[in-house]
Amino acid sequence: MKTVVLVMAGGKGERFYPASRNNYPKQFLCLLNDDESMIQKTVNRVLPIVDKEDVYILTNILYKDEVKKHLPFVKEENIVLEPSARNTAPAIELGIEKVKEKYEDALIVVLPSDQLIKDEANFLATLKLGIEYASNNDALITIGIKPTEPNTGYGYIKLSDSNKVSKVNKFVEKPNLEKAKEYLNEGDYVWNAGMFIFSLKNIDKAFKTYLPNQYDILSKDTSKFNDVEPISIDYGIMEKANNIYCIKGDFGWDDVGSWLSLERNNVQDKNGNTVLNKDVILLDSTNNIIKGKNNKLIATLGVNDLVVVEDDDVILIAKKDKVSNIKEIIKTLKEEKKDKYI
C-alpha cells in the first residue's frame, strides 16, 4: 500500500507576533538560523518515505498562495483548501476524501506543519513502525512524545502497556503543574503531538462511526465543508474509539511554542544571545533573543533578557518573562482600531 502524508497547515497563531500574522502563521516562519520555513522542514523530512505526489497540504484558503510559494513542487491538486477553520476532524476528513479519489486504500500519516524534530532518522523509523503496524492491524495510531519536563501546555496520553506500539488507556486534557509532575513521574504518560498514522479504510470507518453527521456531509460533497461542526480529531475520534494505539517517540521533538523556544533550537553566542539576523552588534548585552529581517543592523547596548523582533511594519521589544502576553498587544491593537498591524 502507498504511504500518503497529510500535512496540517491551517493553523493560525498569535504567539509569534509580529513575525506571525493573520495571513502568515507560524508554519511559514524560519525559526532556525537557516532559510527553511517550518512547513518546508516538515515536508522535506518525510520525503525519504513518501513520494512527492503523495504529499497533501491541508490548509486554510487564506494561505494557498503562501503554501505554493514554500512548496513549489507540491501540485496544486494536492493543496486541499479549508474554506473556514473547522478544527482537525473536518480538516482531516477533507484530506481523506481527497485521497479516496486517488487510492482505494493507503497508509495515511498526519503531521502538523509547525514542529521541529532534531533526530530525523529516529523520527522516520518511528513513522515506519507505525505504518507497518497500521497496515497489518485494525489500529488508529498516534505518536506520543516522551515528556522531558512537567509541561502544562500539552495534552497527555496515558498508555496501557510498555509495548513498542502501546494500547492507549486514555487521553487527558492539559494538566496543572502538580498533575503534570505526577504524569512525568508515573512514566506511562506521553505528550499528544497531533501526529497520527492509520489506513485510509480504518480512519474512514472511524469517521463514519464516531462523526456520522460530518461523514454524511463530507463523504457526499466536500464543498459543504462549512456545514460541519468544528471538532478536534482527538475529541471526535481518538477519545472514543477503542482501537487507538500509541508509539512513544523520542526524536528531539519541539513544538516551538513561543519566541523563548528559539533558545532551545538555536546556538547562542558567548553571552547567551540567540541571533537570527544578518548584522548585529550586541554590546554588554546578554541572553537576548534577536530576530530580524536580515536587512537592518540590530544594535543593543546594556540590555538583557529581551526578545527583539523586527518585521516589515512592526518592531516588538519584550522582556522574556512577558512574551506569553503578546496576545495583549494584539488585543490592544484591535481596541485601538490599528488592525493593519495584526
Place this chain on the structure above:
Amino acid sequence: MKTVVLVMAGGKGERFYPASRNNYPKQFLCLLNDDESMIQKTVNRVLPIVDKEDVYILTNILYKDEVKKHLPFVKEENIVLEPSARNTAPAIELGIEKVKEKYEDALIVVLPSDQLIKDEANFLATLKLGIEYASNNDALITIGIKPTEPNTGYGYIKLSDSNKVSKVNKFVEKPNLEKAKEYLNEGDYVWNAGMFIFSLKNIDKAFKTYLPNQYDILSKDTSKFNDVEPISIDYGIMEKANNIYCIKGDFGWDDVGSWLSLERNNVQDKNGNTVLNKDVILLDSTNNIIKGKNNKLIATLGVNDLVVVEDDDVILIAKKDKVSNIKEIIKTLKEEKKDKYI
C-alpha cells in the same frame, strides 16, 4: 546697520546614532514631537530680527543638499560650504568673508544649529541687547547660559561684573564635577554656548590680529580653506582678545546632548515614556524613550528605561544609563568593516 545671522551647521555627531550619521548629523533631526528639524528651529526663531536673505548657513560640503532640503528659502549663495572640517574659527571667517562681499559693515550673530530654546521671546531680547551693544562698542560678545546644574560637559566663562553686558574675566575648560559645583555656587560663571555677536569690522580686525596666518589666506582666497589650521573661535580669539563681553542668557537653553535629553524636551505619557513615533503600544513598560520613523508600529512589553531608536537600516536598543557608550557601537562597526551602517 543690517543684522546678519551665521548658522553653524557643519558639526557631525555620534551621540544620536543611529538617527544621526556621518552624512546626517544632529542639526537635521527632529527631536521634538513635531516635524521641525533642529536647524529649521534655529533659523525660524531668529526670523523676527533678521531678513531671510541675511541668513547664512555655514556647513560642510557633505551636507549641502540636506541644508537645501531643510531650508528651501535660503538662497544657494547663502550656503557657505566648508570643504573640510577646520573647527569654528576658519568656518566663521569663511562666513565673514562671504558677508564682506555684500556689506561693508554689519552686525553678525553666530548661532549653533543644534540647540533648543524654550523662551524664544527672551532669547530674541538677549540677541537684540547684544546687537545694540556690539553696534555701539568695540566689543566681541558671547552669550553665556546661566547654569542650572554642575554640568561637566560644557566650557565655562567667568564674568568680571554683574552688568547686563559683562566684561569677561576668563574662559575655562570643561571642569570636573567638583570644579563645576564651585562654579555653580560662585554665581559668576556661565556656560559657553557657542553663540556670538559682533560687528563685521570688529571680528575682521580680531581675525587679522589674533589669527594672522588664517586671515592672510582666507581674506585673499577662500578657496584655500583647506590650507588653514583647525582652531576654535574660543581658543583662537575669545581667550586672547581683551574686548570680550558676555550677556547672561536665561531662556530655557538646551543643547540636547544625547538621547536622554529627549525626556527634558518632550512630554511623557502616564508611564513616563517619551514617544516620538506615530504608532506605539507600550504595555507594562515605563520610562522608555522611543523614536521611530513613523511608518512602523513599535510595541513593547514589560520593558523599562530603554532607548529604542529605529532608523532606515538600523535599530538601536540601549539601556538609558548606557547611551553614553553609543560611540562603542560605531567603533565596533568600523572594526567589523560594517561601515555602511555608520
